[in-house]
Amino acid sequence: MSISVERYRAISPSEFFYRNKEIAGFSNPARALYQAVRELVENSLDATDTHNIYPDIKIIIDKEDSSEEIYSVYVEDNGIGIPPNHIPNAFGRVLYSSKYVLRQTRGMFGLGAKMVVLYGQITVGRPVEVTSSPRGFSKIYRYKIMIDIKNNEPIILEESVYPNINGWHGTAVRVFLKGDWQRSKNKILDYVKRTAIITPYANILFKDPEGVIYYYQRLTNKMPKPPKEVKPHPKGVDLETLKEMIVRSRVRSLKDFLMEEFEGVGEKTAEGIIRLAGFRSNQSIRKMSIDDLKKLLDAISKYEDLRRPSADHLSPIGEELIKIGLANMFKPEFVDALTRKPIAYEGHALIVEVGIAFGGSIPEAPFPEEIMLLRYANKIPLLYDESTDVSFKVVSEIDWKNYGVEFPARLAVLTHVCSTKVPYKGVGKESIADVPEIEREIENGVKELARRLRQYINRKKRMEEEIKRAYTFIKYIPEVARGLSIIYDGSQNSYEIIKEKLFNMLREKVSVKNIRSIDDVVISIE
Amino acid sequence: MNTYSSKIDLEARKKVSALFREKFVNIVDSLFKNVEPEMLIPKRTLSNTIYDPVKKLLLLGDEKLSRKFFDMHESRKFMQTILMASIIYQALINNEYPTIRDLYYRGKHTIRYRSYTGKIEEENTWDEQSESDSVLRDIEVYTNLLREEMLILSKEKGKVVGNMRIRSGDDIIDLSKMGHGAYAIEPTPDLIEFIDVDAEFVLIVEKDAVFQQLHRAGFWKKYKAILVTSAGQPDRATRRFIRRLNEELKLPIYIITDSDPYGWYIYSVFKIGSITLSYESERLATPEARFLGVSMSDIFGDPQRKKKPYLTETERRNYIIKAKEMDLKRARELKNYKWFQTKEWKREIDIFEEKKSKLEIEALTSKGLSFLMDIYIPTKISTKDWIE
Secondary structure (H helix, E strand, C coil), rough: CHHHHHHCCCCCCHHHHCCCCCCCCCCHHHHHHHHHHHHHEEEEEHHHHHHCCCCCEEEEEEEECCCCEEEEEEEEEECCCCCCHHHHHHHCCCCCCCCEECCCCCCEEEEEEHHHHHHHHHHCCEEEEEEEEECCEEEEEEEEEEECCCCCCEEEEEEEEEECCCCCCCCEECCCCCCCCHHHHHHHHHHHHHHHHHHHHHHHEEEEECCCCCEECCCCCCCCCCCCCCCCCHCCHHHHHHHHHHHCCCCCCCCHHHHHHHCCHHHHHHHHHHHHCCCCCEEEEHHCCHHHHHHHHHHHCCCCCCCCCCCCCCCCCCCHHHHHHHHHHHHHCCCEEECCCCCCEEEEEEEEEEEEEEECCCCCEECHCCCEEEECCEEEEECCHHHHCCHCCCCCCCCCCCCCCCEEEEEEEEEEEEEECCCCCCCCCCEECCHHHHHHHHHHHHHHHHHHHHHHHHHHHHHHHHHHHHHHHHHCCHHHHHHHHHHHHHHHHHHHHHHHHHHHHHHHHHCCCCCCCHHHECCCCC | CCCCHHHHHHHHHHHHHHHHHHHHHHHHHHCCCCCCCCCECCCCCCHHEEEEEECCCEEEEECCEEEEEECCCCHHHHHHHHHHHHHHHHHHCCEEECCCHHHHHHHHHHHECCCCCCCEEECCCCCHHHHHHHHHHHHHHHHHHCCCCCCCCCCCCEEECCCCCEEECEEEEEEECCCCCEEECCCCCHHEEEEECCEEEEEEEHHHHHHHHHHCCCCCHHHEEEEEEEECCCCCCHHHHHHHHHHHHCCCCEEEEEEEEHHHHHHHHHHHHHCCCCHHHHHHCCCEEEEEECHHHHHHHHHCCCCCCCCCCCHHHCCCEECCHHHHHHHHHHHHCCCCCCHHHHHHHHHHHHHHHEEEEEEHHCCHHHHHHHHHHHHHHHHHCCCC
């Protein structure tokens, strides 16, 4: 037996991510173009609505080469901007991020934009162009940056400063990359549209490479309340996070550490956990071994007297905005939405929101599996892997007949899962696993809205029946009046009187508000 | 007014149109008193068809249908009924004689309307004649007037010859001088006046072909009979005509049909009325009519009564037709009708179900027309071998 010797070599995070680009969604040019739009738009939204700014977002995709599939993606926002000294690292160093606190944002680790830059750099070789000005800055900063992959460092190719005359703030990014517009067109249009549905407080302009402009105008001044930053809940941390937290912590003893760094832990709780884990209160956290930390985690998971995780760091869209978005996009005859109460999922708070729209311009679904399903996780539209998503399971398993919905039906169901821990299925983060707690939340929410829909449908049916009834009678009135008047005395006068009498009788029985006269309904055959 | 119309017709019209008008003017009068338009019409359903064992007739029961204009399910029928009534009324006062086909065409037209969806829709007052026929029947029971009384004509079907004279319209017709033809029984038999008759009985033959043979052979002269054919299922005029011959002239009525469940039912329509038109039984049915043949025991004999068959085994073998499942099913239905639950009919149906065979009248002429005319019929009558 020969001994094989593995050679170990450290690789930089940039290199690692480049080698595993599928994980980040850059598996082919079509998907990469879609992913680039997504990452940049999500950063733009995080830079605006999370900071109480009404988003104004401009997206432009241009084809840069007539023979090759090279595109530029330009995304501009009016957000908080990036301080100039951070710009090179924000776009040129992987794992450099402002997003290390715990609150709901669209991107979690700040990887997205860098993957776009990296992908563009490898496929086209042109630098990313970043223009930004933080709020209150009198200058606009402009950079052309590439990434030194081996050393995970930004290479600044160009740096310029302009006066900020109009008080603009925000960030504009342009990347060049190999893409495939034809094969990503539907997904990108869908993505922008679905983003617009849940951000009716944003102006979103999108110009595609064919020159077509899609403009989603701001419909409301209401915005979701921005998420607060919170400390992690004890039940929501794993070994790695715990290690990280110990390194960053400024306190020394275990008791102080628990009370200082975690949400909902007071003196009593801290002492309870420490007793359960078998440590002393003044145990130095820096001296704890891996086994000690495991013991601590074990005690936390067994400790029952913990407060539920707070949901203050979550930012649900809200019922009103969901309704506005759905109503504007589909002009449906019925729309409703529901934000469920927060639940705890593995130490993290989780909120499910659902919306239903019925009728209007929603495409007709021949059966429940084809119902238009608008899935979102942390305000990000999920477009791929629909059939493996928990929402799909819930929506297609509901017996819609019980709710008065007859197929084919124009029905759209929106689901939004927001949490600092969303159980995605697979690495693409495009579908949510059918975890029982979440499934129950979605199911209860959709069913509640379906019940309201049923009420609407029943009411509508009753009204239609009423009107139909009126028409059954009204169309025969002239014939009956004519017949009776012939036998009565054969005069035109008695015909008119009988006709009027019958019509008045009908009006007392059924609602015929919009019919003024029988002659509006029964028309001469000539 | 048509001055060529007969006086009898004009008087009938006057009387009937007044009765007719009253029934419908009621609806208008009520309407002016804010009463929603409604007609109470006796139900023409099987469940409301009752066999009266005393009168021996199929009669309409007391159940009534409320036909309201403001009733989703009756509104269209209401409209059709009024439409039909207005056409009949116009014909009555205009001295016209529409057929039921005419009524159908006169009433059929398109109602065009803008529906609640805004779409222009079209609907015919009625599509099929079955619809206009149906409301005509409703009007008959609603007004208690038969269509013949309302001077509505139907196709003549029944024929009669015999030694008798009648007045039809302004003419006197001698039914013994019809040559090879015969008098077609008019659709308004109540307007016929019997002048004189020299006959001892009436013989009805279901089949026109057999009627013609008996007529040419001089059956009615030789046996002093009035000879009638219904040419299949009897129409109303023929039934009314027979009823009058029986009721007013006291002539016994004998009926010969094919020997099968359909022949039996033709007989029962003459005698007690039909299920679909039970409302007219009281005026159309002839409870005293007798079923002369061809009976099952005429073919197969009846050992219990020591009756010999009219046909030998070899003779009947050539004419016996195997009964089909349809025939057997019909026989089972007849057994459920009360008026077929007599001893005699039970015997007939039992033989039929046992032998599973049927036979047409023509089988009897195979032994020569004279066998039917001079042996079969006279023997059956003289030995009283009929079913009441």
